[in-house]
Every structure is written in C-alpha cells, then in structure tokens.
Amino acid sequence: MSKAFPVYLVAALSILCAQAARTAAPTSSEMKTILVLGDSLSDGFQLKRSDAYPALIANKLRAAGLNFQVTNASASGGTTQGGLERLPAHLKRKIDIFILELGTNDAFRGVPVAQIQNNLQQMIDMVKARNPNVRVVIAGMQLPNYGADDYVSGFGKMFAELAAKNDAALVPYLLDGVAGDPSLSLPDGIHPNAAGQKILAENVWHVLEPIAREVATLSSRAERGTSQSESG
Numbered sequence: 001m002s003k004a005f006p007v008y009l010v011a012a013l014s015i016l017c018a019q020a021a022r023t024a025a026p027t028s029s030e031m032k033t034i035l036v037l038g039d040s041l042s043d044g045f046q047l048k049r050s051d052a053y054p055a056l057i058a059n060k061l062r063a064a065g066l067n068f069q070v071t072n073a074s075a076s077g078g079t080t081q082g083g084l085e086r087l088p089a090h091l092k093r094k095i096d097i098f099i100l101e102l103g104t105n106d107a108f109r110g111v112p113v114a115q116i117q118n119n120l121q122q123m124i125d126m127v128k129a130r131n132p133n134v135r136v137v138i139a140g141m142q143l144p145n146y147g148a149d150d151y152v153s154g155f156g157k158m159f160a161e162l163a164a165k166n167d168a169a170l171v172p173y174l175l176d177g178v179a180g181d182p183s184l185s186l187p188d189g190i191h192p193n194a195a196g197q198k199i200l201a202e203n204v205w206h207v208l209e210p211i212a213r214e215v216a217t218l219s220s221r222a223e224r225g226t227s228q229s230e231s232g
Contacts, residue, residue, distance in 0.1 A: 032068045032215060034061075034208075035090055037083050037123065038101030038139065041174060041200070042074035045191040054099075056201035057208065066212050068096070079105045080119030087123055095131045096215050099204070100124065101139035101174060103158070113154040117162065124166050135211050136168035139204065141175070169207050176203055 036042050036054045044052025049072065058070040073090050075082065083102045100123060106116045120138075127134055140159035143152045163170035175192070177199045178184045184196035192200055 030067055032066075032096040032212075033094060034068050034070045034097040034099060034212075035095045035127075036070065036072045036074055036099040036101070037087060037090070038072075038074035038099070039078035039105055040074075040076035040191060041104075042072065042099075042101045042139075043076045043078070044197060045076050046186055047194055047197065051194040051197055053197050053201040053204055056198060057204060060201070060205055060209075061212060064209070064212075066216050068212060068216075074101070077105060078102060079109070079111075080116050080123070081106075083123055084119055084126075087126055091126065091130045095127055095134050097135045097137060097208070097211060098124070098127045098131075099137045099139065099208070101141075103155070104141050104143075107143055107151075107155050113151060113158055116155070117158050120158075120162055121165075124162070124168070128166075135215060136163075136166055137171065137204070137207060137211065138163045138166075138168050139171045139174040142173055142179075169211055171204055171207050174200055174203055 034057075042052060042054055043049075044055075049055055052072065052074075054070050054072040054074070058068070061068045061070070071090065073086060075086065078086075080102045083100075100120065102123075103116050103120060106119075107113075124136055127136070138159050140156075140163075142156045145152060160170055160172075162168065173179075178192050178196040181196075182189065184192060184199065186193050
C-alpha cells in the first residue's frame, strides 16, 4: 500500500493540473476578434504600428482581462473603394466586432457623399453576411469648416446615419481633442502623433469597452451552456 499510494497521488494531481490548465488557458473558441478597417488614422501614419490606436486598444483589452485579438487591416491613403477591395481577405475568419474608419480620403478627392455612404454600407453588409451577430463600430469624421456647405455638412452627418441604419455604435468624432492641436499632430497638421493616437484610443475605447464586455459575457454564457449540456 505504501508503494502504491504515490502512484494514485500522482495520477490525481495530474488530473487536477489538467483541469486547472483547461480552465486558465484561453481556448481558440474563447478568443474573439476585432477587425479595424481604416485609413492612415488607424494605420498610424509615419508611426510604429504599436503606437496606432488599434494596438493601444489591444493593450487596453488585455489589461481589462478581455480576450480579444485586434486585427488592423488599415492602409494609409485608404479609400472606401480600397476598403471594399481589401475586406474580403479578412472575412475568412469570424469577426466579433468590426470597427470601420474610412471616408475622409474619398472626401478629399471630391467623391459624392452618397457614393461614400454606399461603399461604407456595402462593407458593413459584407461583414454582416458572414458574421450575423457582429457588433459594428463606426468612427465618425468631420471635414474642416464643418457645416460650411452642403457637401461638408452631408459628410459629417453620414456617419450617424449609417450607425442608426445598422444599429451600430458611433464614435462621434475620432479626432476629438486632437484636431487643430499642433502638439498632438505630425508636422503635416493632419495626422496624429503618438500622443494624439493615445487620445484617439481613448475616444474609441469609451465606445468599445462596453461592447467588448458584452460580447465577452455573452460568449462566456454560451460556452457554459454548451459545457452543461455536454456534461448532462
């Protein structure tokens, strides 16, 4: 008996350790995905990718204990047409939250607001077609002299209209607190520097955090329900 006891003890400890590992280690099914599709503001123009707000958001998610992978599919100079072309490559895996930040470069090129809005809507539709339960976050933008003419006014209102139509969350103005402040911008006066990107991250996080927590909670409940049904 004295020789056999350690064998049973080792076996019991092994089972307990394995159960603890399964509980503590995130599984691939638990990992959620956030896709960011944007232009230079999301790409971190002339900055390290780690200084751009999507990476800063990923840090905030980890610090909050939320198990999300942030995929930054943004490109400097990106337009809504370019977004339509880039998006399919990122639809091969499940998307839980979709952050859409495009349209400003179209406006700089004089693309009609209706066309910009249509392209943005197509991207939302594409993501929803593959991910019916996806949560959408739209990053709103404004052009200089907001409200000065019909085009500028229409562009500024477009993002809220898209959010309302698609039951999406809205970041009212991504550059809030940054635009017009030289200390938070690169020498071009347009793109945020590293300090400015931190403010962009806060602007997005204010909207994103409750959504991410809700998605994580719903996922956890679903997994517990599946586990209970399997054990039953």
